[in-house]
Amino acid sequence: MSDLLRVENLNAGYGAIHVLFDVDLQCDQGEAVAIVGPNGSGKTTFLNSIFRLADIFSGSVILEGSEIQRERSHKVTSRGVGYLRQEGNVFPGLSVEENLRMGAFNLPKDEVKERIEEVLSLVKPVGPFLRRTAGTLSGGEREMVALAVALMCRPKLLLLDEPTSGLSPIAAAQIAELIKNLKDKTRLSMLIIEQNLKILFDVVDKCYLLVSGRIIFSGKPEELQSDKELMKTYLGLA
C-alpha cells in the first residue's frame, strides 16, 4: 500500500499554546488509523492541523506526495479530505438536503445530485429526513447526517473526530456499523479519534497513542491491547 497521508515532525497549537510536539504519522491508501489518548492530549488539534484550523509551527503534512501545511483551509477539501468534526458538524438552520449540498460545495454542480444518491446508499438512515431541518434531529440522526455530509466531497481521506461521542449505546453502535461498512465497501482511508475503543479496535488497521502532544506508541491495535501497562495508564482499560 502507498502512503496517502504522511505527517512528519509536526509541531502545532493555537497562538502561543504549543499542543503537538514532533508528531509523525502515516496513513496508507484504504487504511483506517486510530489516534487514541487521554483527554487534552492533542488529538483534535492534530486533525485541525491537517485542515490548518490550528497553527502549524513546523513540520510537514504530506498528502499524496505534496505538502499541504501551507494550503488555505478551504482548499484542503478539494484535495480529497473530508472532516467530521466532533462539535458543530452540521448547519442546524439548513435542511438535511442543503447540508448535503453544502458538503458538495467543491464538486461540479452537475455531479451533486448523483453524489447525494451515492452517499444516501452508503448512509441509508439519512434518506428519510432529507427535508427536515438539521437542528431538529436527535444526536444520533445528526451524527449520521454529519457523516453523510463529510462524505459528499468524494474524500480519499476521512477525518473522524469522536463520531460516537455523546450518543446512546444504540446510536453509537449504528455509527460504528456505518463506519465499518464504509471501510468494507469503499477504498476510503480514515483517521479516527474515538474514546469508545471497543468499537474502534474492530475497524482500524493501525493505532497511535498520543499523550501530552507526543506519540508514545504506534502499531497494530492488538499490539496496543496486549500492552496492559499502556492500556491501563493512558486509556483506563485493564
Place this chain on the structure above:
Amino acid sequence: MIMASFIDALTYSALLGLMGFGLTLIRRTTGVWNVAHGEVVTIGSYVALTATSFLAHSPYFHLPVAFIVCSAVSGIIFLVGVEPIRAKGASSILLLVVTIAISLILIAVINIYADYLQNVFHLSSKNFLYARLDFTLWGQMGILWAAWAALAVLTVSYYLMLQHTRLGLALRALAEQPTLAVVMGADVKSLSFLAWCLAGGAAGLAGCLFPMRFQCHPGIGTSMIATMFAVSIFGGIEKMYGPLLAGLVLGFAQIYGIDLLSSLVGPGVIPFKDLIPMIVLLLTLQFLPEGLSGFVGRRRG
C-alpha cells in the same frame, strides 16, 4: 398635509429598509455590527450630488454608479479594516470597535470632500435636496416608487440568490457555522467580502435616493446609524424580508409618532424624533429578541 406625511412615511420606510437591509446582510453572514454602514449611505448621497452636479442628469441615472462605488467602499472596509483583525480571532465587540474607528475616518473624509466641492466648485455640498429634480407618477413623486421598487427588487433578488444558488447556500452556511463552511471548501474570506459588497451596494442605493425627498448633509448617515441598527434588530436576521418589515413599521412609527407627540406636547419634541426607533429597539431586545422575521418564522414553525 395628511397625504404628505403618509408619502413621507412610505418613502422613509423604504429607504430605512434599504439601509437596514445591508446592515442585516453583514450581520447575518459575518456577525459584524458595522457602524461604518452609515457613512457608506452618506457616500451614496455624495455620489448622487457629484454625478448630478457634473453630469447634470437626474440622480436616478446614477443609481448604478452609487451601487458600484458603495459596494467598493464597503468591500475595502472589510478587506482593509475588518478582515485582518477578524483573521486573528477578534471578538465581535472588538470588530464593532474597529468599525467605529473606520466610521470616524470616513466622517472626516466625507467632510473634507464636502468642503472641497463647496470651496472649489461652489456647490451647496453641506446641505442639499433634489426634490425639484424628481418626476411624478400617478400624482406622486417618483422617489416613492423608486425607493419601494429598489427595496423590492433587492429583497427579492437577494432572497432568490440566498435560497436558490450555491453561493447563497454558502452564505447561509457561513452565517451558521463559519468553521464548518471552511471545512466544506467554502472560501470564507471571499464570501464575506461579497456580502459586504452587496450590503454596501444597498446602502449606496439608499444614499443616492435619500436627497430626492430628504435634506442631506455630511453627517446624514452618521445621524441615522442608530435607526439603521433598530431596523436590523427589529427586523431580525432570520429572513431577508426582516428589514423591509422593520423599515415599514419604524418609518411610520417615527413620522406619525412625532406628528402625534408634537400635536399633544408641542413642536419642542420634533428634534427628538430619533428616540422613537430607540424605544422600539429597547422593547424589541426585551420582548422580541429574535426580531420580526424570527417571530414570524417561529409562529410558522
